[in-house]
Amino acid sequence: DIVAALRGAVRQEHLSEPAANDFLNVSFLVHRDEEEDFLAAEKQLADELGADFTVRLHGPLPAYSFV
Structure with a gap:
């Protein structure tokens, strides 16, 4: 449900193993044209x-992670 809530302005997504105390x-x-919509979501x-939850956003990062 968390990923689905952010998916609206997304061109591609990549799920990785959670690190440390993260669960996702x-x-x-x-x-770039969708960045404001993504940040609002x-x-x-x-x-x-x-x-009870901490949502951390890091970026922008290089797009080569998706190649």
Whole structure:
């Protein structure tokens, strides 16, 4: 459900093994024109999940991870 909530503005996604205390590690390839929509979806998701969860966003990162 978490990935689906962020999928709207995504061109491609890549699921990786979670690290440390994380339960989810996913990379999203987002076109620059869709960046604001993606960030808004991420904020809404973080608000819905509440204080029990920490949503961390790193980027932008190089797109070569998706090749």
